[in-house]
Amino acid sequence: MSRYIDISLRVNGEDVRATVPSRLNLVDFLREELSLTGSHVGCEHGVCGACTLTVNGDTVRGCLMLAAQADGKEITTIEGLAENGQSAQLQAAFTKHNALQCGFCTPGMLASALGYLNTGGSADRDAIRQHISGNYCRCTGYQSIVNAICDVIEETSI
């Protein structure tokens, strides 16, 4: 197998072609090759959720997927979140509730929260806590994040 692979994909609405080392993971590719540094790396083994992003509409860990596997896929990172709709509402609610401190978990947390909203998640606090339990946050204690997600669901359902 060749140590380099040609890929073409769409990232935040732009076509990207690249030749990548076969061992390079997706989040490193985005950060290092495309300078999309909004996605973070906290553990590199799928535990902390800091690298969470959206691939073809699914919520995915960027450290558990190889860049080569993203060939032909459509990726959305935090830099590509829509300026309106639910992602903008979530960003506003995170600000209002101070649902971030250092902000390192935030891009991944937003991606997970969007996944929850997109699958019709309810404003049930326990269900939200369960859903974001794959995302470490070492700063906030989580309550403000739950508040923010609840707010968006309640606003949207009115």
Add this chain to the structure above:
Amino acid sequence: MTGPAHIFDKPNRYIGKPEPRADAARLLQGRGTYVDDQKLPRMVHAAFVRSPHAHATILSINAEEARAATGVVAVYSGEDLAKHVTPYVGTLTHLAGLRSMPQHPLAVGVARWQGEPVVMIVATSRALAEDACELVYVDYAELPAAVDSETALDTGAPIIHSELGSNLAWERDVVVGDIDAAFAAPDVHVVERQFRFGRHTGVTLETRGTVCDYDPSEDQLTVYYSGQAPHMMQVIFSKHLDLPEENIRVISNDVGGSFGIKIHTYGDEIATAAAAKLLKRPVKFIADRFESFLTDIHARDHIVRAKMGVTEAGKIVGIDFDDLTGIGPFSMYPRTSAIECNQVLNLTGAPYVMENYRAKGRVVFQNKTLMCQYRAVGHPIAMAIADGLLEDAARKIGMDPVALREINLMADDSYPRTSATGMKLDDLSHKRALRKLTDLMNYDGLRARQTLARKKGIYRGIGFVSMVEVTNPSPMFYGIGGAPIASQDGATVRLDAGGALHVSSSITEQGQGTNAILAQIAAGVFGVDLNRVKVTTGDTATTPYGGGTWASRGAGIGGEAMLQAAQALKDQVLEVAGVMLQTGVETLDIQSGAVTDIDGSVRLTLADLARTVYYRGNELPNDLNPELIATRHYRVTDFPFVFTNGAMAAHVEVDIETGFVKVLHFWAVEDCGRVINPLLVDEQIRGGVVQGIGGALYEECHYSPDGQFLNATMADYMVPMASEMPEITIAHIETPTKTSILGAKGAGEAGTGGAPAAILNAVNDALSPLGASIWQMPMTPERILASLNQADCN
């Protein structure tokens, strides 16, 4: 000068308002700049070969293959770097008798903990540097390791530094009154327990890292630093890399969590700076998670045997304890690893009136990762000892734990006063805080429901803590002992030509909202809208000199400096306005970006004033010398620290079949003086409580008997996750400190300092009908089941 009341009461004040952070938007859009986001031209990457052994002699290093590997730029051993970096020793003179040995960035001769860096590889990418690490062959001769702190002082234990003759780093005794006589009095009941506080660590979501850039043309080192004390690091780089202090610029952009982890001197980071200097190009080092677990400082690691005596009527007569703290093979530089134990000796029982006190602290070396100051240094230990014993004593004499506290807490009108250990205390509100807490949680109702639940075989517990927190430290904390750590902070406020304020401060932002509160203080005190303030922090080249953000000092010390600078600039601007408007300054004010009459009617916008000063100085009298910039510095005098107090309670349910503890709810009433931004303070407390719960229930660094760290991955080291955490209700009492105009004390560490004791007490309350109790943290299901089994056997 306009008086303090004016600052807090004026119509466009911001102090006290829950303003959302302006910089949240940047982080929410993925536009933060953390250290790993930094990319510089010609930058190369570092990786380290680390000792696989807890204690071993390094016989030889063969790095020939690594040197020849693809992309490798340089390979350094401990000896190589020792030629360019002077060693450092983590001792301070005010901790009398503290011993440690010189430490090098990479191990020289002997490796003393698993994970200690031994060889550094610099290559064109981190992946290639890691590949080359695999090609380095180090021949080690394993030495017996001193791993267990309890046996580290035994005769025959392996000695980590033969020059010191033993593994004792420091000891201190505190004796007040006559504890033996007090305990021997006829109506005194004495409770005695052995506490164990496991090692845990910070697990900042962003790992440690640095980018160091050296420019030989100007002999200039620029360090991108993820940390809390840029000016301290400037001195350290200067001293050990032989560079003039002024030629070092330390820049702290966004920091992905720190909690005391990123405020110490780490060999791999010093080595990165040395490599940048030697290679004359930027070098990046970002720890991976395994490296973080093995080399970030660990915390706690105490074994405490403690007694408390209480009279039949519920009066505490005294506390007697012995604390053994394990700190790894060196005392950390430059803050030392003795402060943690010293805090325990100083703070235990500080909320309570007591006349007799005896404490012994011993700090020992071991072949484990270094232990040092982490969020709420020593506090969780001190609070768990005193309040754990207090609730144990309450059970023994059949008194309600709140009633027992009521008898013994210092009265709110009894300050200023000292604690049993001589700590100077003022402006505290223990009794009011406890009363507010019991109201907030509906204590009586909760007890009634607890009794009902017990009848159904559900074991719930309620536990409390009354606590103090050390904040706003004065020079007595570090400076007095010779550490290059500023206790004062500076703030500069400048009016620009458009009428906006540019402020800078030596305190730093790691997510607390430092920049937000600085803007609130400046805007409100000076008189512009909040969105007209631009804040700069975290850069030794552009901010005033100061300590940074640690020991809950940012708001109290840096905030006061900002208040004073904003007030000074206001006075300067009004002087100019008085001349321009030909009116007395006492009839003028600044509100919402304009010079106004006292009643608020606009006379002159700040933009008009500034443009006149900057562009058309000819319109001003020649003897007027306008200064539209002001700087002030502030330090705490009169007190070594400004203490805060709080009362917290936990409600837990223990599953006696599985040993699992579910925290049902947590309440905290905190008196951190004047609250600058309640939204930010509450979230600081919540985050702190959750870290405290982590230490109480989940987090522990497990070691094998030969010193191997067994759970050094995020999958194996448990931290609190959203689904396990309770809702946390917060309330405040505001007793401003009289040491400053602002009146703010710190709040960032209270939750971490207090929550473990409250959780411990709640679990023991739940277990008490079964005759069981637990005195070891984390209180894992396995340990809880063991305590239940033990109770069955009894």
